[in-house]
Amino acid sequence: MHGNRSLLLAxxxxxxxxxxxPVPSSMQRAPSEAEQLVARADALAGQGEGRTxxxxxxxxxxxxxxxxxAAAALYGLGRLQTDPDRGLQNYRAAYVAFSQLLTDYxxxxxxxxxxxxxxxxxxxxxxxxxxxxxKTLLRWREQEAAGLKVRLQRLREVDLxxxxxx
Numbered sequence: 001m002h003g004n005r006s007l008l009l010a011x012x013x014x015x016x017x018x019x020x021x022p023v024p025s026s027m028q029r030a031p032s033e034a035e036q037l038v039a040r041a042d043a044l045a046g047q048g049e050g051r052t053x054x055x056x057x058x059x060x061x062x063x064x065x066x067x068x069x070a071a072a073a074l075y076g077l078g079r080l081q082t083d084p085d086r087g088l089q090n091y092r093a094a095y096v097a098f099s100q101l102l103t104d105y106x107x108x109x110x111x112x113x114x115x116x117x118x119x120x121x122x123x124x125x126x127x128x129x130x131x132x133x134x135k136t137l138l139r140w141r142e143q144e145a146a147g148l149k150v151r152l153q154r155l156r157e158v159d160l161x162x163x164x165x166x
Contacts (some may be wrong), residue, residue, distance in 0.1 A: 034060050034069035041076055050086035061100070071105035074098070078117055092130070095121040 031039065041056035057080065060073035064134045080086055081094035098114040098121065105111070 034067045036066040038069050038072045045080055071101050071108035071110055074101040075110040081111045091121050091125055
């Protein structure tokens with residue numbers, strides 16, 4: 001199951017990297033402060049500075065609500081938190097970032113990718129929650145079995161005592 005999860009996440013990462021459409025240089029404008037910060041966070045993430053990139057993405061989302069760059073920041077944040085190589089893997093936080101992107105930036109170019117990430121992460125989190133529930137149940141059953149073994153041993157001792165009296 002872990003292999004399938006990694007393969008699916010790798011596929012989403014590769015597909016998401018191909019979704020950007022270049023803009024002709026004659027139509028480009030100077031990037032806003034928020035866009036500059038997102039570009040900086042993207043560069044930091046690419047250089048292995050995940051913690052700093054995460055902070056900058058969060059800063060953009062917090063300080064520039066409604067700015068289209070905030071959608072890119074949320075998308076970058078979500079991707080950063082799904083990447084097992086960055087050391088910041090947090091699927092719940094990534095799910096929240098993609099959910100916020102879908103709620104607050106419904107016309108963003110990241111909507112389709114964020115929807116795919118959200119669905120995948122939702123399934124993954126549901127499976128992780130079920131696995132955690134099963135582990136808890138297993139621990140409870142093991143404790144119950146240990147208690148039953150103690151009771152069985154006591155019953156054997158009582159039975160032996162009764163047989164010795166006969």
